[in-house]
Amino acid sequence: DVLVLADILEHTREPQMCLQSLLRRHLQSGMRVIISLPNVAPLYVRLSLLAGRFRYADRGILDRTHLRFLTWQAGLALCHVCGIKVDEVGATPVPLPLIHPLFGSRQPLAPLHALNAWLASAFKTLLAYQMIMYGTYTGDEYPNDAKSGQD
Secondary structure, X not given: OEEEEEOOHHHOOOHHHHXXXXXXXXXXXXXXEEEEEEXXXXXXXXXXXXXXXXXXXXXXXXXXXXXOOEOHHHHHHHHHHOOEEEEEEEEEOOOHHHHOHHHOOOOOOHHHHHHHHHHHHHOHHHHOOEEEEEEXXXXXOXXXXXXXXXX
């Protein structure tokens, strides 16, 4: 009895309304929720913005099908207003093996990908590719909170 939303909410026009509807429909208070969202503010996106570049892509954080972009704080706020008590947060690194096979398991650049993963976990807001929130649905919603979870 876990609701898993893996890379879903950023594709919706109203993530808060979508999440609230799914929670009400499929969970009871005390049940678990796992949500993964792309982190719109990793270092390479920040540097691109400083250089005046914002380029959509066919996949990844700036995927052209994303309708909403969220930071760590916005993702946590979204969970809060929807009645999810976040117990743990995780981070995924930039998927270097998808960029080049030499970063894959047992390949020459695999240690760099391992370092990349460690750094993403240590410096989540700055280096994580995706944010993963593990929480418990409380059944309480806070629709009047000033922060709706959307940047």
